[in-house]
Every structure is written in structure tokens, then in C-alpha cells.
Amino acid sequence: MEFSLILKKINNTLSAEKELIFNDWYSQSETHRQYFKGVLEQFENNRITVDNKKGWERIDQEIRKKNSTKSYWKYAVAAAIVIAVFSLPFTFKNTPSDLPPTTTLEQQATIEIGSDKATLTLEDGSSVVLQKGEHYEAGHIKSNGEQLLYDSTKTTPNVDIAYNILTIPRGGQFFISLSDGTNVWLNSDSKLRYPVAFAENQTRMVELVYGEAYFEVSPSTKHNGSHFTVTTLNQEIDVIGTEFNIKAYKEDPIISTTLVEGKVVVKSSQTFKKLIPGQQSKLDSKTNSIEISKVDVSNEVSWKNGFFSFKNKQLEEIILVLSRWYDVDFKVQNTEAVKIPFNGVFNKKQEIENILKIIENTNEVKFEIKGKTILVE
Template identity: 45%
Template sequence: MSVQIEKIIVKYLNQSATAKDLDLLFEWIKLSENKKIFRDFVQTHYAISYNMNDPDHKKTLEELLFVIKKEKSLAYRIKNKIGYRYAAAAMIIGLIFSVYLFKDKIFHNRIENNEPVIVNNEITPGVNKAILTLDNGSQLILEKGNTVHTQNAESNGEALIYEAKKKNDGEVAYNNLTIPRGGYFFIKLSDGTKIWLNSDSKLKYPVSFNKGETRKVELVYGEAFFDVSPSTINGNSKFVVINESQEIVVMGTEFNVKAYKDESNIYTTLVKGIVSVNFSNRQQIIIPNQQLNYNLDTKKSSIKKVDVSNEISWKEGLFNFNNKSLREIMKVLSRWYDIDVVFENKQISDEEFVGSLSKDQNIEDILSSIKNFGIIKEYTIIEKTIILK
């Protein structure tokens, strides 16, 4: 299943699908093999209510498919109302916000209806924004609607594109691109390498590369997805990504690196090609669909097979969580929404989670869902701080 279709399904079940989204979903689901994929996806990621554990859950899914067809005809009648929200799917499977599956919870228990306390809620989803630091130390703010030109690059506020230079044998100048909490950005280096940077990340890189020399960039901290320009069109020069504790050597490939300052693990996930990861005087080769986990404290590493679409979905507008604790989830959300999270009830921080979340979702919808499922009793929002009780 493509990331686009997965995103549309998430939007549909989150009650935020547009008429155009619904058209695409309907055409895709016409194929019998896609109908099975849809059923499996809903069952795996959205089977939250007890209805899905009922012997008639197949019937429930069939009804869900029927509603999609029914809503498609409705979409044509209101096709100019792009913001129309389709709520029927959530009603059918008994959900308020069908994104979450927490383990070891009895969802049909009575849930207290304590109204949340909200004081000056200033929380919004992340947007395109970054700080570009030039080699002379001057800084430029990159944000949507703001056009910036430098000697070597230009930005329309959503991407930073460097000029491709055929020859550069002089002294290498470096720029830094810093993505604050609540931001993300795309950059294309002078060699054609494409990099997507997640919230709270920093990349150091040359404005151009010397011919025949190793192309080296540094992920100072944070998370980045690399689509590396092949060595065959760059004078057979290797491409190397370094950070404080490891070095990744590639020849032309796609991979994701997650190395946040407040986490003790570095995750390197390979999508395509082959990479060599060097750390603690060791070398480890990983192949597609593998993830290398290196622990900075113990200096130990492990490799496991992963669903790479889950690992890189953040750059496509989705958060996919698989057996993540509420503590881990809120850490991800704190970067994306630029918030602070306080667990007044420490026990709930270990609750585990499986599911998908659209990155443009309102934070109050997310918190209300967790509350409705009995994970938290109350929550409070004070400006950009969330207190979970």
C-alpha cells in the first residue's frame, strides 16, 4: 500500500478526508486485492472498539466499505466543499478518533467525563521553518512565504536548493541548517542529494563538494531522511554521514537516521541500496528493510528487520507507532507540536500503542481520544504545556 493511500485512509478514519481524498480511496479500493489490504490495515491499526473483537467484525468492515461507496456519491453533490468531514466511518466502528490501540485496557469500562482545563492553548502542528547559518556566521530565517537568495542557494520557504557546481577545487565553505521544534524542512545539496529534516534537527554540510573527494555531511542531532545522489555521477566519490558517535558510508542509496540529543539510541534504517555503519571501532553492513540500533550508553548494537514505511512515514505527513509507550509517543509529539509534557500520573507513561496519526491533527483531538479510551482521566493545557493526569 502506498504512503498516499495510507495517509488518505488515516484522514478518512480521523474524519478529515476531503471529497478528492474520497474519490482516490474509492478508485483504489475497487480492486479486490486492495479491498483485502484495506481490511487488514483497518483491523491492524484501527481495531480499537470492542466491536472489532466481536465475531461480526468482518460484517462491520463490509459496512465500512459500503459507507465509502455511499459517501462517494455524496461527495459529488458537495464537491465544492473541500473541507467537508466524513464522520460515518468512525460511527460504524464505534470510535471517536480511530487512531489508537493501547494494550491491556478494557475499553468498555465507564470513563469519567471530566472536562479538560485549557488556558490559552497556543499549540499548533509543525510547519516549514528553519534557520540557515552561513559560513560567515550570519543567519537567515526560512519559512513559508519568505523567499531567500544566497550566493549559492535559494529558498521559497518550503525548500532550500543549492546550485550544482561542475567544478570546485577551492576551500570548502560550510552552512548549517537548524530545524526548531515545531518545524521541518527539505534541502537539496549541490551534488543532487535530497534530505528531509524532522523537527529539532541540525545538519552541517558544504555549500559545494570538491571533485573526487568524499562528500561528507554531519547530522549534528535530530532525524533526517537521505536520498543520496549516486557516486557514478559524482566522480565516484563516496557519501558519508557523520554524527557524534557513528559514521555512515554510502555509494548512493536511501536511508533514515534518528539521533536525537535526548535519546541514548541512534537508529539507522535502510530503505534502498547498502550502507556501512562505523562505530566504536566496528563496522556493520545493513541491507534494505533493516534497522541498526546503536546504544550510546552501553556501546552495544543490534539489527532487526523493520517495516521501513513506518520508519519514514514522518516525511510523508504521518506518524506510525508500533508498540511505543505513551512516554515515547509524547516525546515525538513534543517535538512536532513544540510542547512540554508533564506526566502527573507516572503509571500511564508505560501504556503501549499501535497506530497511525496524521501530522496535521489538532492536539486536543489526540488528547481527547486518549482520555476517551480511559488511558488518562484528565488533561490540562496551559499555553504550550500539557499535563496528563
């Protein structure tokens, strides 16, 4: 789904043909409907003219009225959302000279935008590099370089289960359709271990070794009532048939599970919790305790749809996300600046320099690029 169609829908400028395309996409799943709702809310809450020069003048006037860090962030954030959302599908009327001056950001063409790529480790221990533009096929599996598909008709006797591993590097992402029809989107720096074919009449079990993944699980009704289970280091999720997101990075002591649709039970060695759609569980890996809260689902799963959606996120969390997608390292020299909360929506297919400049325009932090290391000053 092209993001420009969503914007045209919001502005009521879709042609009859495009309206049919949008309606088909919108009706496909609750995930699509929630995503559209999130974009609509961002748009309505931060509506500023696309004329960048006038928009910045308005923001500057508001800042002068309330000269505080809090109000500065409020209006700088609004500007960030406008620039991030409109910079790709539309062309601004103004020239670069109309933009407000920014701090110096060293330009170097060494940082690449993340792309579809992964390493597939087969049951015999051999490895295959998968990347966009390259095809791979071997018996029950095939890939076009953007997704990996397993034969959905294949099952295996209980004693003959073989496992594959899909590893996504920093700067990568990948989609996989398992043999039972379950779809999985894997974010940067993630690893999934799964059966080549699931055993008949047994729990379908996969392991998210680390990283972040969005699961669209084939329901148990299609598999003789067989449940689907996802394990991580300290957590197990019992699934009946649903869509959910798991974030379990190696460096993060918290494992977050966000339920989009259906039913899941989150288990640790200490307790278990049931989730309903719109809720998120947070498992503390040190204490094995689980806390449940209501969250903005579209914000939590935006990465799957091609966007960074930061809602009241501290800068230190934002640069961690950026480091994985652009495969860069951030070196923090200003420890106070990285604690400041930030709101913004950014397309993942833009240069990191664009995002850093928008953040710099708050005048709260500066960035300097040195190769693949970015200094936070």
C-alpha cells in the first residue's frame, strides 16, 4: 500500500480507481484499519500547511510566545511530523533557502538505508545469503530476495523435525511464510529458529532467539486445534490464532509483547498473563515479573509498515532504533539531551541525515557524522 494513497484518502482526493484499491486494503485486516487510524490522528493533531516557509514562520511565532523547552519540543515535533510525512510523496513549494538554518551536520555517503537481506542457515549447517534482487530455490523453499516461502502442504513425522534459522543483520529486514501458513516479519538485528515443516497434531513451536518480529499466525482451526507457541529467552507465548509483535533484543532487559488481534497467554517461570487486543506485556528478564498496559498499537508496529513512529520516546531510545536500521553506532557526549522526549513519524526509506537534521532543528542536540559513527553533542 503506497503511503501517498493514505494521504490522498485523508484529503479526499482519491480517484474512483484508487478508492477501490484503498478500500480493499483497509478491509483486509484490523491491523490496516488501526494503522490508518494512527496516521489520521497524527495528521489531524499536527495539521500545518505544507508550505514549509509559512509553516516554519508559524512555529517560530508560537515558540516566541512560549519560550520554554517544553513548548519548543511541542512545536518542533509538529514540524518534524510534517516534514517526515510529506517530504516523500509531495514536492515542497519552497526552495532550500526558505528552510530555517540548521546546525552543521557532516555529510558522508557511507551510511546506507536498511533493505531486505538475511542469512538462511539450513538443517545441514550450510548458509545462504538472501538479498533483494537475488533468487534462491531448493526443494520445499524459495526466495525472491525479499521474502522466504516454505511449502504450505508439507508436514513431517514427529521424529524427523528439522530446523532452519533466519538471521537478519543490522541494516536489514525480511519476511518469511512458514510451512503452516504463518507469516512473520523480522526487524533488523533479529534471529528466528523454526521447523522446516511442523509435526502433525503437535504444538507448532518457533523460537525468537533475539530481536523483533511481527507474527500473523495461521489459526489452530486449520491445524486440528494445534496451538502455536513462540519462545524467547525468558518467555513463552501460547497462541490460538492472532497477530502480535514481540520485541526481545539482546541488550534490552525488557521483553515487550503487543497484541493486535486474537488471544495470547504470556508465560514466564514466575507467572502468566492473558492479553487482549490493544494491550502490551512487559517481562522483566531479571525478575521474570510481567506488567500489562494499554498501548497505541499502530505506534508499536509501525516498523513493519515502513515507518518509525516515536510517541513520547526519549532520544536515547530513538537513536537505538536508528542504529539498527542504518547499521551505525551512536556515541553519546550529551547525556542530558538523550533523555528528552520526542514525537515524530518518519519514513524508513529516507537518508538518516534527514531525520537527524529534523531533530537538530529543535536546537537541543547536535549530531556529527564520522564514517559510520554518529556523535551526539
